[in-house]
Amino acid sequence: MSEYPLISVIIPVYNASKYLHRCIDSILVQDYPQIELVLIDDGSSDESPIICDKYASEYVNVIVEHISNVGASLARKKGINLAKGVYLTFIDSDDYVAVNYVSAMYKAIRYYDTQVAGCGVQIVAVDDKIQRESQPQTYLLEGEMLMSRFFNYEFWGMCGGLYEADIFQQLIFPKATLSEDYFIKTQLFLYDCRMAYVDAPLYIYEKHIGSLSKTPLSVRAFEEFENVSSVYDLIKVEAPIYTSLAFKNVVETSVKLLLMGTAKERMQYKTLYHPISALLKNTTGEICNNPYLLKKIKIVALILRFFPAMSGVFNWILR
Numbered sequence: 001m002s003e004y005p006l007i008s009v010i011i012p013v014y015n016a017s018k019y020l021h022r023c024i025d026s027i028l029v030q031d032y033p034q035i036e037l038v039l040i041d042d043g044s045s046d047e048s049p050i051i052c053d054k055y056a057s058e059y060v061n062v063i064v065e066h067i068s069n070v071g072a073s074l075a076r077k078k079g080i081n082l083a084k085g086v087y088l089t090f091i092d093s094d095d096y097v098a099v100n101y102v103s104a105m106y107k108a109i110r111y112y113d114t115q116v117a118g119c120g121v122q123i124v125a126v127d128d129k130i131q132r133e134s135q136p137q138t139y140l141l142e143g144e145m146l147m148s149r150f151f152n153y154e155f156w157g158m159c160g161g162l163y164e165a166d167i168f169q170q171l172i173f174p175k176a177t178l179s180e181d182y183f184i185k186t187q188l189f190l191y192d193c194r195m196a197y198v199d200a201p202l203y204i205y206e207k208h209i210g211s212l213s214k215t216p217l218s219v220r221a222f223e224e225f226e227n228v229s230s231v232y233d234l235i236k237v238e239a240p241i242y243t244s245l246a247f248k249n250v251v252e253t254s255v256k257l258l259l260m261g262t263a264k265e266r267m268q269y270k271t272l273y274h275p276i277s278a279l280l281k282n283t284t285g286e287i288c289n290n291p292y293l294l295k296k297i298k299i300v301a302l303i304l305r306f307f308p309a310m311s312g313v314f315n316w317i318l319r
Contacts, residue, residue: 008085012075016093043069108196122201136200151245176223217261280305
């Protein structure tokens with residue numbers, strides 16, 4: 001392999017003109033010498049398409065594809081198909097990265113000979129000072145150490161990671177898009193339960209109006225239950241040692257959905273709640289004996305399976 005193989009940075013873009021320059025510029029100044037930038041304009045209605053085209057006209061390593069609005073997940077898949085890099089990384093168009101984001105993860109992935117590398121994420125408000133780390137520490141996460149952190153909601157996102165491009169040919173992409181990354185990352189770690197980790201916040205997520213807000217009660221909200229359930233089913237077969245951890249996430253997602261919205265709003269989605277209620281009713285023993293579920297979550301789950309009208313009380317208790 002070349003000392004500096006091509007690395008493709010894939011950015012799905014949708015109405016991100018306010019932040020897009022910052023995001024793209026943070027890639028173009030990377031200290032890694034061989035970068036391809038793949039911009040997927042997902043049917044934007046603002047100035048984003050013009051911005052993308054301008055960068056493509058000025059930089060030979062910038063590729064733009066304009067598509068009709070299909071959502072970030074399918075836009076990212078389009079980027080994977082277009083990318084020519086040996087490794088891939090993903091960035092959301094309203095985020096940005098440190099100058100050594102690519103190089104630090106590349107060094108780590110090569111040093112530990114893994115298929116996946118990851119780095120820390122810093123969440124900042126507008127005008128906050130950014131934490132810089134020019135010589136970050138790296139270490140290998142594997143086996144139970146990796147999976148226990150993963151099932152406790154670390155490393156779920158595809159952003160903030162570097163991946164061998166070939167591994168995406170082996171993966172199943174779910175139809176449900178909420179928590180899709182959790183399902184994809186589970187497959188990655190089942191193929192190779194190791195991750196080279198750069199212990200520095202090289203990926204920068206800025207909180208602002210319009211940033212990934214809380215998902216409202218809707219048909220789409222139930223996609224999270226579909227994906228966490230799919231992970232649970234997969235783990236039971238492929239890695240049963242982690243079954244209790246995967247089940248914990250199913251129960252926590254179930255409780256979250258049962259507490260969403262008002263009673264009147266939940267009645268509109270009564271059919272979609274049936275699989276959740278059935279799961280809770282059929283797994284009483286597993287819920288009670290799960291060592292990873294908090295006691296208050298167990299109590300709420302067991303009561304809500306029969307008395308969903310009590311959700312208002314539990315919303316107050318769990319705050």
